[in-house]
Amino acid sequence: MHSASPVAGAAGADAAADDSLGSSISDHAGAAEARLRKGFGPRVRRLHARIGKAHHQAEGMGFSRALLAGQADPLQLAALVRAVAPAYALLEQEAPALAMALGGAAIPWPLLARGAALQHDLAVLDRLPVTPPSPAAAAWLEHLRQLCREAPHRLMAHVYVRYGGDLSGGQQLGRQANAILAAHGLPALNFWTFAAPIEEIKCSLHAGFEAMALSPQQEADLLDEAEAAFLLTQRLLAELETISAPAGPSDPIALLLKHDRPVPRYTSYPTAAAFSDAVGADQLRTQLAQPSTAPLSLYVHVPFCRHACWYCGCHRVTTQLGSTVVAPYLASLARELDLVSAAMPQRRRLAQLHWGGGTPNYLNLQETAQLWALIRQHFDLEPDLEASIEVNPEFLSRDAVLQLRQLGFTRISFGIQDADPDVQQAVNRVVPVPQLRRVMGWLREAAFSSVNVDLICGLPRQSPERFRRTLELVQELRPDRIALFSFAYLPEQLPLQRRIAAAELPSQRDRIRMLEQAQQRLCANGYEAIGMDHYALADDSLAEAARQGRLHRNFQGYTTGGELDLLGIGPTAISQFPHLFSQNQRELKAWSAALARGELPVERGLEVHDPEVLERRELIRQVMCRFALELDDLGRFELEWQTLQGLAADGLVELSRQGQRGALQVTSSGRWLIRTIAAVFDPQQQRCASGSRLL
Numbered sequence: 001m002h003s004a005s006p007v008a009g010a011a012g013a014d015a016a017a018d019d020s021l022g023s024s025i026s027d028h029a030g031a032a033e034a035r036l037r038k039g040f041g042p043r044v045r046r047l048h049a050r051i052g053k054a055h056h057q058a059e060g061m062g063f064s065r066a067l068l069a070g071q072a073d074p075l076q077l078a079a080l081v082r083a084v085a086p087a088y089a090l091l092e093q094e095a096p097a098l099a100m101a102l103g104g105a106a107i108p109w110p111l112l113a114r115g116a117a118l119q120h121d122l123a124v125l126d127r128l129p130v131t132p133p134s135p136a137a138a139a140w141l142e143h144l145r146q147l148c149r150e151a152p153h154r155l156m157a158h159v160y161v162r163y164g165g166d167l168s169g170g171q172q173l174g175r176q177a178n179a180i181l182a183a184h185g186l187p188a189l190n191f192w193t194f195a196a197p198i199e200e201i202k203c204s205l206h207a208g209f210e211a212m213a214l215s216p217q218q219e220a221d222l223l224d225e226a227e228a229a230f231l232l233t234q235r236l237l238a239e240l241e242t243i244s245a246p247a248g249p250s251d252p253i254a255l256l257l258k259h260d261r262p263v264p265r266y267t268s269y270p271t272a273a274a275f276s277d278a279v280g281a282d283q284l285r286t287q288l289a290q291p292s293t294a295p296l297s298l299y300v301h302v303p304f305c306r307h308a309c310w311y312c313g314c315h316r317v318t319t320q321l322g323s324t325v326v327a328p329y330l331a332s333l334a335r336e337l338d339l340v341s342a343a344m345p346q347r348r349r350l351a352q353l354h355w356g357g358g359t360p361n362y363l364n365l366q367e368t369a370q371l372w373a374l375i376r377q378h379f380d381l382e383p384d385l386e387a388s389i390e391v392n393p394e395f396l397s398r399d400a401v402l403q404l405r406q407l408g409f410t411r412i413s414f415g416i417q418d419a420d421p422d423v424q425q426a427v428n429r430v431v432p433v434p435q436l437r438r439v440m441g442w443l444r445e446a447a448f449s450s451v452n453v454d455l456i457c458g459l460p461r462q463s464p465e466r467f468r469r470t471l472e473l474v475q476e477l478r479p480d481r482i483a484l485f486s487f488a489y490l491p492e493q494l495p496l497q498r499r500i501a502a503a504e505l506p507s508q509r510d511r512i513r514m515l516e517q518a519q520q521r522l523c524a525n526g527y528e529a530i531g532m533d534h535y536a537l538a539d540d541s542l543a544e545a546a547r548q549g550r551l552h553r554n555f556q557g558y559t560t561g562g563e564l565d566l567l568g569i570g571p572t573a574i575s576q577f578p579h580l581f582s583q584n585q586r587e588l589k590a591w592s593a594a595l596a597r598g599e600l601p602v603e604r605g606l607e608v609h610d611p612e613v614l615e616r617r618e619l620i621r622q623v624m625c626r627f628a629l630e631l632d633d634l635g636r637f638e639l640e641w642q643t644l645q646g647l648a649a650d651g652l653v654e655l656s657r658q659g660q661r662g663a664l665q666v667t668s669s670g671r672w673l674i675r676t677i678a679a680v681f682d683p684q685q686q687r688c689a690s691g692s693r694l695l
């Protein structure tokens with residue numbers, strides 16, 4: 001068996017003796033273990049084969065090595081136990097009934113249960129200083145909750161990885177942990193102590209797993225999820241490496257960690273998570289049929305990419321087929337534009353146009369011109385049309401840049417993410433610095449009115465030193481806007497991210513250092529900070545809109561044209577009207593098929609008419625875009641005001657009150673946590689957190 005000792009998921013004896021796992025850990029395995037392993041059933045063998053690599057990675061991580069060497073800090077052990085206790089409580093409450101329904105009746109729950117042991121250990125560790133909340137553990141817990149609701153067979157992978165680890169490698173880790181605590185004069189922990197012989201419990205656990213009745217798809221999911229469970233463990237281990245001295249209440253890092261929790265990006269409210277199939281083509285058609293002379297904003301989704309960047313969370317189709325896939329895509333887009341135009345009582349003007357993806361410059365010159373012409377066929381362009389496009393600099397040529405400008409694009413955005421070659425390798429997106437310099441030269445030559453670059457903080461192998469060099473390059477290129485995103489590592493939701501080893505991710509402290517470094521450097525060089533993750537030169541229209549309180553947010557992020565209706569075309573594109581969101585089919589095939597049938601390709605959406613929801617939408621927009629808010633009737637927002645007091649006490653917001661009127665101002669420390677502040681007005685978030693963290 002493997003050794004994802006939950007409490008560490010680290011070095012374990014049991015994984016060792018599986019042939020697929022190599023010999024490095026087998027030193028910890030005894031002859032009895034080897035004999036037992038011979039008796040594994042097919043499912044347990046498959047599980048072992050699948051988790052071997054992730055197990056070895058976890059074993060090699062700093063905290064695991066320190067623990068096995070008897071050098072871990074008691075504070076790290078305290079953080080570990082505190083982090084995992086809620087997840088074990090959840091497993092023990094929910095998993096027995098779910099396992100039973102799957103046929104896993106033989107799983108020996110009373111013998112496995114860690115609840116009483118954890119209660120004892122938490123009390124023992126209470127004498128140690130407070131440790132920061134663990135984002136990894138919180139993500140794990142949320143993920144487990146989701147599995148309980150949606151995929152109990154996947155939940156069983158966590159049961160196997162956790163308890164299997166505790167019964168195997170965890171035994172050795174436990175001995176080391178208790179030796180460390182004893183050396184510091186602290187009592188032993190009970191976590192790794194079981195009430196029956198270990199081999200006996202393992203046999204029952206294996207029998208329970210072999211007995212579950214799973215379909216071939218569920219079997220495959222179980223294996224996938226076992227790997228994901230190990231990756232979650234790695235995240236936890238990476239965090240533990242950064243825990244040392246206790247952080248005081250005024251420590252800015254402690255404050256960020258305290259308040260950093262999963263929150264939406266609030267590119268809309270309600271968020272896309274609330275979309276359902278209650279909205280379809282009929283609602284969009286009715287909306288489009290409303291007479292209007294107002295100009296529109298049009299979004300076109302180009303889904304193709306030549307290869308996948310491993311951090312990517314976008315809807316995309318990775319293909320090298322070029323025109324073979326683009327030609328039918330353009331034919332479908334033409335159908336969609338025909339249908340949309342037919343649904344509108346009059347020809348509309350465009351004030352904004354945005355091509356996003358995927359990779360819009362996947363299209364060759366002729367295809368790009370064809371798409372532009374298609375749009376012109378259906379819409380009149382305002383003389384001051386703001387036309388923007390996202391491009392991948394890896395495949396960009398001077399000819400393509402000049403063509404885009406000639407067609408009428410005025411704004412362009414490209415991703416650098418990180419300029420360091422090692423970081424680029426680690427995320428499978430390699431664009432050498434000379435190419436980035438060439439691209440910027442062409443964009444300036446073509447006289448785009450605004451150039452944006454994207455950076456990502458938190459990528460594997462990134463460090464403050466490497467990121468400093470990326471920032472120096474950005475300073476040299478001097479784009480008009482910079483979007484600095486914080487990498488959301490969600491391997492449990494995004495299988496592509498499983499190619500990224502958690503062990504290679506920078507620590508939370510380094511991530512914060514990089515974010516602060518970027519803020520200081522950019523603000524010292526003429527950029528203004530906008531919201532949590534955007535910077536713009538003072539004369540850029542985004543900075544002007546922010547200063548004048550005209551900033552809006554839509555599915556592309558911050559925008560200056562928030563009052564416009566947004567029409568989205570292409571697979572996955574979202575349309576946004578004051579009372580309606582509608583999202584197109586996310587799969588390319590389903591989107592094309594709907595159009596081939598002559599239907600508007602709407603998959604899901606949301607109608608919003610409730611005045612309270614509309615009011616909350618405006619409050620959230622104010623926080624996200626104005627970083628300030630006035631409330632006329634505090635009586636109606638008592639709960640929110642109370643929650644804000646906690647944020648004010650930690651210096652993230654300043655509150656003032658006159659009678660029933662209240663005002664909020666986000667402070668510079670609160671800027672990073674602007675989404676958390678906005679979430680105070682989102683009742684759904686208060687009930688059940690979802691989204692991503694800053695760190």
Ligand code: SF4
Pocket residue numbers: 304305307308309312313314316357358359392
């Ligand atoms: S180019 Fe963009 S959309 Fe395509 S894989 Fe990379 S990050 Fe994702």
